[in-house]
Amino acid sequence: xxxxxxxxxxxxxxxxxxxxxxxxxxxxxxxxxxxxxxxxxxxxxxxxxxxxxxxxxxxxxxxxxxxxxxxxxxxxxxxxxxxxxxxxxxxxxxxxxxxxxxxxxxxxxxxxxxxxxxxxxxxxxxxxxxxxxxxxxxxxxxxxxxxxxxxxxxxxxxxxxxxxxxxxxxxxxxxxxxxxxxxxxxxxxxxxxxxxxxxxxxxxxxxxxxxxxxxxxxxxxxxxxxxxxxxxxxxxxxxxxxxxxxxxxxxxxxxxxxxxxxxxxxxxxxxxxxxxxxxxxxxxxxxxxxxxxxxxxxxxxxxxxxxxxxxxxxxxxxxxxxxxx
Ligand code: CP
Numbered sequence: 001x002x003x004x005x006x007x008x009x010x011x012x013x014x015x016x017x018x019x020x021x022x023x024x025x026x027x028x029x030x031x032x033x034x035x036x037x038x039x040x041x042x043x044x045x046x047x048x049x050x051x052x053x054x055x056x057x058x059x060x061x062x063x064x065x066x067x068x069x070x071x072x073x074x075x076x077x078x079x080x081x082x083x084x085x086x087x088x089x090x091x092x093x094x095x096x097x098x099x100x101x102x103x104x105x106x107x108x109x110x111x112x113x114x115x116x117x118x119x120x121x122x123x124x125x126x127x128x129x130x131x132x133x134x135x136x137x138x139x140x141x142x143x144x145x146x147x148x149x150x151x152x153x154x155x156x157x158x159x160x161x162x163x164x165x166x167x168x169x170x171x172x173x174x175x176x177x178x179x180x181x182x183x184x185x186x187x188x189x190x191x192x193x194x195x196x197x198x199x200x201x202x203x204x205x206x207x208x209x210x211x212x213x214x215x216x217x218x219x220x221x222x223x224x225x226x227x228x229x230x231x232x233x234x235x236x237x238x239x240x241x242x243x244x245x246x247x248x249x250x251x252x253x254x255x256x257x258x259x260x261x262x263x264x265x266x267x268x269x270x271x272x273x274x275x276x277x278x279x280x281x282x283x284x285x286x287x288x289x290x291x292x293x294x295x296x297x298x299x300x301x302x303x304x305x306x307x308x309x310x311x312x313x314x315x316x317x318x319x320x321x322x323x324x325x
Contacts, residue, residue: 019131019139020311023150023186028193031157037310038158038303044081045306054317055084058115063106063130064142065091065121070277070301071142071151075118078308082317087114106130110137115316118142122240124182138315146180146241152276153186155307157194159300160231163272168195173225174216175201176235176257176284179208179246183276184235188216201225203257205246206237222257226266234259234275234284250283259285264294272296 019025026034044052060079064072079086089109096105109117116138119127124145131139143149160167172191178184178200191198192215199217200207207218219225226232237253247253254260259273264286267273273285273295281287290297 020150021128021141022148023153023189034154034310038306041306041309051081053083055082058084058316060084060116061087061109061114062118063089074304075308077305103133106133110134147182148186149182150186152183153190155304157190158303158307159296170196170230172196172231173199173201173229174233177206177237178202179206180238180241181235229271232273236280261286264289
């Protein structure tokens with residue numbers, strides 16, 4: 001496929017993005033547009049009947065080849081709140097077990113009449129492959145291997161924006177297993193693109209082999225970084241993606257890089273604690289810190305629905321006037 005054909009597959013006739021595969025597909029301006037749309041959908045979500053007809057007649061399929069609670073449920077809720085039909089695919093009970101290929105699975109789902117596919121897979125690059133296979137559907141990356149999780153970064157930008165009034169000039173630390181984290185990759189790009197100063201706080205074994213091109217600083221001293229931060233963004237140890245022993249012990253990791261109660265008390269007034277979930281309480285963060293006022297974890301989840309409504313509307317709703325929806 002030529003570069004022109006590839007560009008045509010990624011945009012519609014008006015030049016609007018057809019897919020969301022990585023946060024760079026939006027850029028800072030596109031992120032701003034999603035944030036503005038999200039404000040409208042937060043308002044919709046607060047109505048007694050939190051539903052608008054913006055995507056009536058459209059069908060959204062969720063194709064999750066890897067487990068999920070937040071992302072899957074919030075995309076399906078978002079689609080229903082926009083009045084789209086939802087098609088749910090479960091890898092475990094599908095004909096993949098009979099040897100059907102990923103490509104044939106995707107084309108089979110598309111043949112039933114699907115306007116968007118929300119795709120999660122444990123292998124990096126699968127949503128991009130799917131976007132190359134489909135004929136007309138939009139593809140949204142719901143997390144692929146270590147690569148990207150763009151809608152997580154969008155809901156995090158929105159959550160920070162609501163608490164802090166924007167990201168410009170904020171000091172944000174992303175703490176923990178950066179190496180295996182698709183969330184970290186999307187968040188670094190989004191946070192830095194919106195003007196935040198990002199520091200990675202991690203043991204050397206849990207950093208990527210190369211940070212060339214990453215707009216970040218690096219620290220191995222959590223205690224010295226903590227008091228200067230506006231946002232502490234904690235990551236789970238992603239054991240499902242670790243193929244070797246990278247830590248001496250969990251106890252040592254928690255002692256050095258965990259957000260303990262003592263460390264939470266070092267945070268500046270107004271600083272917030274975030275985590276994409278699922279949280280391993282007592283490992284990367286003390287159980288009680290997740291429930292303290294500094295924690296924005298529940299807001300992140302709540303905002304995820306409205307952000308995903310905005311993404312689906314942006315990809316599928318062109319031509320629909322949101323004000324009359
Ligand atoms: N943050 C996130 O992607 O959570 P799930 O794996 O539960 O979707």
